[in-house]
Amino acid sequence: MMKLLNKRNIILILILLAVVFPFINQNQYYLHILTLAFIWTIAVYGLNLLAGFTGYLSLAHGGFFAIGAYGLGLLTVKGGLGFWLSFLLAPLITMAIGLVIGLFALRTKEHFFAIYTLCVGYIIYLVIDKWESLTEGVRGLIGIPAPEPIGPITFTTPIAQYYLTLVIFLLVVLIIYRIVHSLTGRTFIAIRNSEELALSLGISTKKNKLLSFVLSTFFAGLAGAMYAGFIRFIGPEIAYTTITFDLLTYMIVGGIGTLAGPIVGTFLILILSQNLQFLQDYRMLIFGPLLTLLIIFSPRGIVGFILLHYSNWKTKKRMTIPKDQVKEG
Amino acid sequence: MILQTSQLTKKFGGNVAVKDVSFSIQQGKVNAIIGPNGAGKSTFFNLITGIHPPTEGQIFYKGEEITKYPANKIAELGLARTFQTTNLFERATVFDNVVVGHRLRTKSNLFDAIFRTKRLKREEETCKEKALEVLDFTGLSNVSDQLVANISQEEKKRVAFALALATEPEIVFLDEPTAGVNPDETEELALLIKKMAEKGLTVCLIEHKMQMIMSLADQIMVLNYGEKIAEGTPEEIKNNEEVIKAYLGGGSASA
Ligand SMILES: Nc1ncnc2c1ncn2[C@@H]1O[C@H](COP(=O)(O)OP(=O)(O)OP(=O)(O)O)[C@@H](O)[C@H]1O
Ligand SMILES: [Mg+2]
Numbered sequence A: 001m002m003k004l005l006n007k008r009n010i011i012l013i014l015i016l017l018a019v020v021f022p023f024i025n026q027n028q029y030y031l032h033i034l035t036l037a038f039i040w041t042i043a044v045y046g047l048n049l050l051a052g053f054t055g056y057l058s059l060a061h062g063g064f065f066a067i068g069a070y071g072l073g074l075l076t077v078k079g080g081l082g083f084w085l086s087f088l089l090a091p092l093i094t095m096a097i098g099l100v101i102g103l104f105a106l107r108t109k110e111h112f113f114a115i116y117t118l119c120v121g122y123i124i125y126l127v128i129d130k131w132e133s134l135t136e137g138v139r140g141l142i143g144i145p146a147p148e149p150i151g152p153i154t155f156t157t158p159i160a161q162y163y164l165t166l167v168i169f170l171l172v173v174l175i176i177y178r179i180v181h182s183l184t185g186r187t188f189i190a191i192r193n194s195e196e197l198a199l200s201l202g203i204s205t206k207k208n209k210l211l212s213f214v215l216s217t218f219f220a221g222l223a224g225a226m227y228a229g230f231i232r233f234i235g236p237e238i239a240y241t242t243i244t245f246d247l248l249t250y251m252i253v254g255g256i257g258t259l260a261g262p263i264v265g266t267f268l269i270l271i272l273s274q275n276l277q278f279l280q281d282y283r284m285l286i287f288g289p290l291l292t293l294l295i296i297f298s299p300r301g302i303v304g305f306i307l308l309h310y311s312n313w314k315t316k317k318r319m320t321i322p323k324d325q326v327k328e329g
Numbered sequence B: 001m002i003l004q005t006s007q008l009t010k011k012f013g014g015n016v017a018v019k020d021v022s023f024s025i026q027q028g029k030v031n032a033i034i035g036p037n038g039a040g041k042s043t044f045f046n047l048i049t050g051i052h053p054p055t056e057g058q059i060f061y062k063g064e065e066i067t068k069y070p071a072n073k074i075a076e077l078g079l080a081r082t083f084q085t086t087n088l089f090e091r092a093t094v095f096d097n098v099v100v101g102h103r104l105r106t107k108s109n110l111f112d113a114i115f116r117t118k119r120l121k122r123e124e125e126t127c128k129e130k131a132l133e134v135l136d137f138t139g140l141s142n143v144s145d146q147l148v149a150n151i152s153q154e155e156k157k158r159v160a161f162a163l164a165l166a167t168e169p170e171i172v173f174l175d176e177p178t179a180g181v182n183p184d185e186t187e188e189l190a191l192l193i194k195k196m197a198e199k200g201l202t203v204c205l206i207e208h209k210m211q212m213i214m215s216l217a218d219q220i221m222v223l224n225y226g227e228k229i230a231e232g233t234p235e236e237i238k239n240n241e242e243v244i245k246a247y248l249g250g251g252s253a254s255a
Helices: A002-024 A028-052 A061-077 A083-105 A110-130 A158-180 A183-193 A195-200 A205-231 A241-254 A261-275 A277-297 A301-328 B041-048 B071-077 B094-105 B110-115 B118-137 B153-166 B183-198 B210-216 B234-238 B241-248 B250-254
Strands: B003-012 B015-025 B030-034 B056-061 B079-081 B171-175 B202-206 B219-224 B227-232
Touching (some): A002 A028, A028 A158, A028 A241, A028 A261, A061 A205, A083 A110, A083 A205, A110 A241, A158 A205, A158 B110, A183 A195, A183 B094, A183 B110, A183 B118, A195 B071, A241 A277, A241 A301, A277 A301, B003 B041, B015 B056, B030 B041, B030 B183, B030 B210, B071 B094, B079 B153, B094 B118, B094 B153, B110 B118, B118 B153, B153 B171, B183 B202, B210 B234, B227 B234, B227 B241
Parallel strands (some): B030 B219, B079 B171, B171 B202
Antiparallel strands (some): B219 B227
16 A cells, blocks of 8 residues: 555656646756657657567667658658648558568567567668658658647647647556556566467467557657657658667666666666767767666666565565564564 | 367477377366377377477367367367476566466457456456466465565466466366476375366376376376377276386387
């Protein structure tokens, strides 16, 4: 009971902080970084659902992020569709492409799956980079419109964009939380644990793996569309495999297969790299070894580390309670 | 006769792991499969439960041919199994491991999960109740909220049983259920297996521990190099020449 209250309070305080942040912070740049962090976190949640909870490490995730971004960009700039309609369609298109790719990719497992999806991610980059008549290639897509006003609410100021992003972000966290804590989530976890066992428990691993894959591409596409609507200029570099590896790093640092991991990892690294910007690319000299140490000492990242020590502390407490009661009695 | 195999054969490349095995599993009884290492016992289980497709032959369950069914469909029909090495989720509690065992009897999908529908809540309740029931049956109620990593080998075997039972099976296939467990605990597990049969379940198990098999089984089949070399009651098997040869002399004696 105490634990539940504590957890809920922490979440409420964090949400409150996020809501009042624009009022206590006057620096536009920080607001920009934070908005981006929310967007990246959504993409990391997608990756975590598949890699963390279902056990399939996709390295095409940055590619799907780019499909979402280009989906929104092309539908608005070249297709002439309204922002919101495009915003709705972009993640759906990403999902449809994800479904087709998933059907093939999920015939492989483990490192073969990782390598296969790495290739898929690179092909997505090539298509975006080379198909100039559609995507404008390296010139990039400019003039992506800002979200249209909904009734009296407009989204032209950075603060409005921040709140829009925050609302979608909170919705995503709620949806992910519900999926992970449902029978569907338990099914994914069973597959991650042992596909053979899951099969023999009557779980259709094929269907559920595909579901998880398609869901992960949905969140990647959604984040991509949000990114395009926020930055309003996109180029093929958003499909670089380095984006995938950034997302992967956020997930691993925060904690793969944990619910809070994507938030912790993404925010921590984005804020740290802002503060270490004076080091330029030498930042990697710090991040590299830190990441290695983290993986060695806590394979489930920062959140996994905390959870482990929290549960150890709890068992210790539980073991001491009876003694106390004996003394009292 | 609840389940029958007819001339079941499995080849892995040039290696014939199971050869022409026709066997009938008797309903409500304890059916045992014994044989030396590498005789094809686990492979035989994998064929019946749909993990591997047979190269030749057929499998019938209650008169229905299930030879080509996928493993998950076979589980739905009421065939549950455990594996030679337990592959539980060590970092989760015993209870959480077992809850998913009843998933195949539920229908909740992604929509139910996102909107937390009545159906999801109801089915989650059913799964949890089922978990409590099978944990009670397997004598694990006292460790249900412990992490699997922290329980004993024998308890892990029980969790694997519990998981299989949570699927509401009619037959359970147990692959070496007492491997790696000390003699006292083996006896405890044998009692649990007996209890499962008494409850009306059909049991089919693979074992190396002769003493246990002889006291537990109603019917025994002996495999050697993938072939059925004997079949009968424990009494018959004990006195069977071929079996004695296979166990004492190995392959060279029979060649
Ligand atoms: N997936 C597989 N691929 C290739 N060969 C296999 C496979 N599974 C089993 N075999 C081979 O089939 C033969 C029978 O193996 P199986 O595991 O069925 O024996 P077993 O009777 O269960 O032995 P044990 O008592 O050691 O468990 C062995 O030669 C084994 O190497
Ligand atoms: Mg075996």
